[in-house]
Amino acid sequence: MLLEIEDIHVHYGKIAALKGVSVEVDEGEVVTLIGANGAGKTTTLKTISGLRPLTSGSIRFDGKDISKVPGHRRVLMGIGQSPEGRGIFPGMTVVENLQMGAYARRDQAAKDLEEVYELFPRLAERKNQAGGTMSGGEQQMLAIGRALMTKPRVLLLDEPSMGLAPKLIQQIFEIITEINRRGTTVLLVEQNAQQALQVAHRAYVLETGSVVKSAEASELLNDPQVRAAYLGGGAEAAAGPGD
Numbered sequence: 449m450l451l452e453i454e455d456i457h458v459h460y461g462k463i464a465a466l467k468g469v470s471v472e473v474d475e476g477e478v479v480t481l482i483g484a485n486g487a488g489k490t491t492t493l494k495t496i497s498g499l500r501p502l503t504s505g506s507i508r509f510d511g512k513d514i515s516k517v518p519g520h521r522r523v524l525m526g527i528g529q530s531p532e533g534r535g536i537f538p539g540m541t542v543v544e545n546l547q548m549g550a551y552a553r554r555d556q557a558a559k560d561l562e563e564v565y566e567l568f569p570r571l572a573e574r575k576n577q578a579g580g581t582m583s584g585g586e587q588q589m590l591a592i593g594r595a596l597m598t599k600p601r602v603l604l605l606d607e608p609s610m611g612l613a614p615k616l617i618q619q620i621f622e623i624i625t626e627i628n629r630r631g632t633t634v635l636l637v638e639q640n641a642q643q644a645l646q647v648a649h650r651a652y653v654l655e656t657g658s659v660v661k662s663a664e665a666s667e668l669l670n671d672p673q674v675r676a677a678y679l680g681g682g683a684e685a686a687a688g689p690g691d
């Protein structure tokens with residue numbers, strides 16, 4: 449197992465955001481966390497990347513307990529994150545933003561830059577434009593590209609479709625599939641459960657800080673409760689028109 453999150457509890461002051469969450473991600477998988485606002489999805493990703501401390505529980509990466517490893521070392525170990533709200537450097541150009549992702553390593557960075565440009569031709573076209581003047585969708589691509597420049601073994605993606613037009617949403621999900629096909633494991637947090645379940649192999653449903661369900665993504669797509677709560681439809685929607 450590449451990533452093993454076991455029974456983690458995380459607090460913001462006295463507020464318990466995660467109450468015993470366990471999630472496993474195997475090498476090569478796309479795993480998604482779905483759930484309503486405030487369920488704890490972002491907190492789970494932040495805890496894996498080391499931005500939030502654990503109250504209890506453990507996180508193992510490639511067999512090693514990383515619960516106490518600082519965030520910047522987790523990046524070097526192969527945990528890359530594209531944060532919610534993007535977090536790019538607005539005053540730096542596209543190419544400078546991408547190079548920031550590789551600042552800790554000099555090996556292969558030029559080749560990786562070419563690969564990012566291949567995945568996101570728009571970033572190549574705009575490489576000298578200031579990051580802050582890129583459109584929302586372009587900034588999302590830049591944030592993912594920068595995370596890829598850290599050469600992650602697992603890429604943590606927080607709401608990559610947030611605020612994007614439908615056509616771009618489609619494109620972002622196609623790119624996630626392609627990133628995975630090229631060998632990167634992906635842990636994806638999404639409000640857009642329908643699309644997330646379509647690209648993922650497995651999924652976990654979070655409710656108020658706990659995992660309430662986990663299964664193959666295809667199974668959850670047809671689960672009446674999941675459909676009613678997260679996919680904007682009940683059993684009728686699952687059965688299709690005319691039934």
Ligand SMILES: Nc1ncnc2c1ncn2[C@@H]1O[C@H](COP(=O)(O)OP(=O)(O)OP(=O)(O)O)[C@@H](O)[C@H]1O
Nearest residue numbers: 460463465483484485486487488489490491492639
């Ligand atoms: N900085 C913070 N201070 C206090 N409480 C917080 C903070 N960040 C998150 N929380 C609380 O922790 C819980 C989990 O939040 P989290 O952002 O992980 O949810 P989420 O599932 O990612 O939601 P969304 O889909 O709305 O982003 C929520 O109750 C939230 O209000």
